[in-house]
Amino acid sequence: MSTGPAPHPEDASVLTEAERAAAARLPADRRADALAHRATVRRILGRVLEVPPGELEFGRRPCPGCADAGHGPPYVRHPDNTLWISISHTGGCGVLVVADHPVGVDVEHEARPWSPEAAAKALTPSERAHLDSQPTPQARARAFLTCWTRKEAALKAAGIGIVTDLAAVETHPAVPGPVTLHAPPPAPPTPWYTGPVPLPPPYLASLSRSTPTAHLRLHRYGG
Template identity: 55%
Template structure:
């Protein structure tokens, strides 16, 4: 893919056009660029060191790519970015609210997701949530009862092919997790109370009851290559358009799209 550059100017809101949600995704299973660790914070390097080797390498790849992408958008060196959190919409705590870049100062909302082999970053002028999962055997009646609504259980239980049923379960999961990340709480709520409409092709609308957050969310299924599934959520009233791009990382750390 050709190498291109972006800047925050390209994300600036135009009052005459819908807001834009920008999403980048990349494969993380390759070797890390030689200089990737140099852009990570001490806390990120410490987190990587605590992981098994393969997971540690993937962590370095995706965190470096997140930093390089955001650094380009905000026109600062990737290593200079400082991450923090917004207040939790339920309790106001800064320890577990949605993530944000606190340096440099900027108005953008971000969401980051990572699964085995794939990672994703979203940025928007409003609440945003993304989730990516790798398809795997996961279905069980006990797990379904804990995280699915009665309607979702009934829909997926009729699927005889175990691979399709696993995919249906993960589609429900990514829709729910993306929504709750957009809300700002993450999956600390009762997932079995959130209806994700598995029989309906996206976009779908999910309704939440978290105080201080929008109630209605528009959720899109993202077109990722097998074996990955992803979802994007943002306030239903936003009416935003979506730009979805793959990122490739060269051995020198240069990003291409």
């Protein structure tokens, strides 16, 4: 996990041309944060895999629905390894999960905008009822983000991302967690054990994994 990483003079040097170009396309106020996040991911994985961060090569596993490697879950292609990874980033905070089994993570800032229209498209009837029962706008926003991060984490773990119908995933937001989620087809009928990642405000994150007994160790990196 990195919170509020400061720009580092060598951030760009460990990234590929494609990664630097992707950051350059972002609004000016987001570029340094994006560069720092991506460079931090490389530095952490470089330590784990004992290679210089600039030598890492990333790829994607085949999508479980169509077998297309263009949009499946990410992995480290070089050096050879058996790890599963999941990466999420919002302004000022990034989360990297490394595991020996499929995982998915999503992090959001508590100030992320949402609307009743978005809730109507992304949430199940019971999830919308839970939002409506919240006493304040802040509580409703947090309930929405609980649903959203759980959905995205489970769908990333399943390898299909949010290209599917989000309203087909019930997240049980009234339950603090962990909860068991099921991703819709084309994901396999695997249960995903999903719960909160303990982050400081104003961030909220959920982690989804294929085994309920795995031990989670949280390391803070950077500012």
